[in-house]
Amino acid sequence: MTSRISIAVVVAASFLTVGCQWNKLVADNLTATMDDQKRSFYEEPSVAHARAGAPALLKLLDGFLVSSPDNPELLVRAAELNCGFAMLLIEEEDPEWASALYQRGFKYAEKLLKARLPGYSDARNIDDLVAVLAKAGKGDVGPIFWAGDCLGGYMNLNREDASAFAEMPRVLAFARRAMELDESYFYGGPHMFLGFAYGALGASIGGKPEDSRMHFEKSFAVTNGRFLLAKVYFAKTYCVQVQDRALFEETLQEVVDAPDDLAPEFQLVNAASKQMAQRLLDRMDELFLD
Numbered sequence: 001m002t003s004r005i006s007i008a009v010v011v012a013a014s015f016l017t018v019g020c021q022w023n024k025l026v027a028d029n030l031t032a033t034m035d036d037q038k039r040s041f042y043e044e045p046s047v048a049h050a051r052a053g054a055p056a057l058l059k060l061l062d063g064f065l066v067s068s069p070d071n072p073e074l075l076v077r078a079a080e081l082n083c084g085f086a087m088l089l090i091e092e093e094d095p096e097w098a099s100a101l102y103q104r105g106f107k108y109a110e111k112l113l114k115a116r117l118p119g120y121s122d123a124r125n126i127d128d129l130v131a132v133l134a135k136a137g138k139g140d141v142g143p144i145f146w147a148g149d150c151l152g153g154y155m156n157l158n159r160e161d162a163s164a165f166a167e168m169p170r171v172l173a174f175a176r177r178a179m180e181l182d183e184s185y186f187y188g189g190p191h192m193f194l195g196f197a198y199g200a201l202g203a204s205i206g207g208k209p210e211d212s213r214m215h216f217e218k219s220f221a222v223t224n225g226r227f228l229l230a231k232v233y234f235a236k237t238y239c240v241q242v243q244d245r246a247l248f249e250e251t252l253q254e255v256v257d258a259p260d261d262l263a264p265e266f267q268l269v270n271a272a273s274k275q276m277a278q279r280l281l282d283r284m285d286e287l288f289l290d
Contacts (some may be wrong), residue, residue: 042267051089058078058082075111079106079109081105081143086153088268092276098153111205141181145174148172149193151170172194175190179194188223191222195211195234199210199238209255228274232273252281
């Protein structure tokens with residue numbers, strides 16, 4: 001009887017092992033499918049439809065990462081989509097949920113950086129981090145950019161938290177290294193992010209308005225001004241910081257008036273940006289002193 005039980009246990013364990021291996025094999029071969037899903041997400045013209053469908057896509061990715069937790073392609077996609085969902089669709093209506101998404105996206109990006117960059121896990125200060133990031137190659141731009149973007153998004157939503165605000169040096173280190181590796185990554189994302197970072201802060205606490213404008217203009221150039229989110233952030237940060245009401249209004253009106261089919265490959269980003277722009281225009285009197 002004991003031998004029969006032992007055999008049954010071995011057989012069950014074998015099936016479990018084979019099942020886990022099969023799940024990993026499936027997950028590892030679904031990166032192309034996930035790229036199709038991501039493309040569908042960015043090409044979605046309806047902000048409401050994307051907001052309703054995105055959580056299912058994120059949970060699907062979470063499940064694949066349970067099956068294949070170290071898959072670099074899945075980790076980058078999970079970091080990007082958690083960050084993008086939070087930034088485009090959730091921030092304004094549910095900051096707490098957006099903060100959680102940013103934290104999750106950062107966790108995925110950082111896991112990949114720990115695996116790829118020797119010394120990353122041992123970096124104890126900003127100088128250590130900069131030295132480690134200096135060893136990264138162009139193929140590492142994805143996790144570096146999304147680590148900075150996710151961490152920066154979280155920090156921006158939690159400015160009253162001193163520990164979150166203290167992450168600014170790390171955020172800038174990620175963004176600067178991503179820019180050095182590939183300034184055109186994600187539609188000029190590194191420049192857009194640095195423009196946002198330098199423009200969101202007052203000069204007395206590290207803001208650099210002219211650097212902000214320079215980075216935004218370089219970001220615009222990457223897509224010939226078709227990536228409207230960069231213009232929204234330019235108005236929201238630089239224009240408000242220097243109190244240029246006319247430029248603020250002109251920039252956001254350009255966004256609102258832009259054709260709906262301006263850039264089909266990132267139609268969702270532009271659709272969400274047009275809504276953000278209108279909300280900012282509606283608040284103009286609150287944002288400017290004169």
